[in-house]
Amino acid sequence: MAKLAIVDFSNEDCFKPGTSSWLSIRKDICHALEEVGCFVAILPDKISSELCSTFFRMLDELFDFPTEIKVKNSYEKPYPTGYLNVGNTGYESLAIADAGLRSHRDRDFSTILCQNHVKGLEIYSKDDEWICFDPLPSSFVFLAGDGLQVWSNDRIRACKHQVTLSENDVRYSLGLFSFRAGETHTPKELIDEDNPLQYNP
């Protein structure tokens, strides 16, 4: 059974470019992104389990507000990944999905997800199987979006993923969707005879 790559950011040196720890983590991340367009980052020193539990407890309180209060926080633009198209209700950054989320790739540059203990996220592997993400404390998931695929000249493919809800418990997932401003240009280092330019700016 395929597993998602887990990258451990515990060593402070891994944030210092050029150190052996940084080079080693960079290699693991590139490999994971080239394989499935995704990796799991664990940062126990940066995101403590207390912080996570406090945060998700507060979400309980937030979602407990009556719907008429939540709709006051509405947002006109559609969600980048089409939340509103799949029959869910979105309130600015709040979205409630009772039936999971069908298979898709994010249209942004990259996505970072931070979720509670309830499983549901599945990643499509190179071997055409769905890999279930087993939530780890102090972790988040990095997903490549369409933008990263274009920027990398297809070296990294946007990660295909879905959410299947089977546990009888509330699942919370916090998403940070990043976009690049302006045109996307592929770095020239990523273009050669074997890898001709795939996308025009």
Ligand SMILES: O=C(O)CCC(=O)C(=O)O
């Ligand atoms: O619920 C999740 O963890 C994933 C959500 C997602 O894939 C999306 O909003 O694009």
Ligand SMILES: [Fe+2]
């Ligand atoms: Fe997504």
